[in-house]
Amino acid sequence: MYFCNAFNQDSCKFWDVKSDLCTVGVLRNPVWEPYTDWIVVSETDQKKRRTNIAYSVRKKILAMLEEDQFGPGVALPSERELMAKFDVGRPAVREAMQSLQVMGVVEIRHGERAKVAEPSIDRTIEHFSCTMRHLIAASSVNLEHLKTARFAFEKAMASEAARMRTTADIERMTRLVDAQEACKCDHALFLAHDRDFHRAIATISGNPIYAALAEAMFGWLRDAQINVILLPGSEDPTIDEHRAVLAAIEAGDPKQAAKAMDHHLTRANSFYHRAHPTMGDDI
């Protein structure tokens, strides 16, 4: 299939989809006459068509991996075999494979055949995170949705931690709060310990999806400049609230743990908004 992009009435640019090579030809040149399936496309349409072909190849490769049950570590067919199988050119296969690599589905090493990647929750969430960062940066409404989701998530994590905690978890959490209290004068370290405390609550459940989601959510908020400022004077209330959350988790009281977390996040939000009415919040 050849497409051509008309320069004027006589000449045009021919695009060979398979090789992705372009050449200028004369519309009525007999050399081109055998190719009767030309379509006149603009530069923009050509780019769209190229992307669509790569997208279609990506879908076909994903279906092939599913149907033929390719396991992690198994090599995919060579680039040439994929070109023949899907009747497309090298650029489409390369673009599709690069996209699958970004998705964490395949691993590509120079000089080797691409292999099916080991599934990874962290990588999956990282892939999803690219879209999330874009969504949050594009709209303040989306940022508000994220902040609301974070409240619900952290309260649920505190409840779950109260149900699942072990003695070792409580000891670890206590050390974290003690370490945070000991560095009240070091702003950056205090914030780092704060994040560690919230992150640790999400790990108590033992569910790696919760832990990865917490990590991702805190990262999105950090990227949006939320949770990066702690105002002077808020250190003592923060420590007291962390201890209250921890006490409820230790007591095995899911309702109280959620309530203490809600109080902590709400207080920190209002404290920040009083000082910076036009900006975000912290914890």
Ligand SMILES: [Zn+2]
């Ligand atoms: Zn906190």
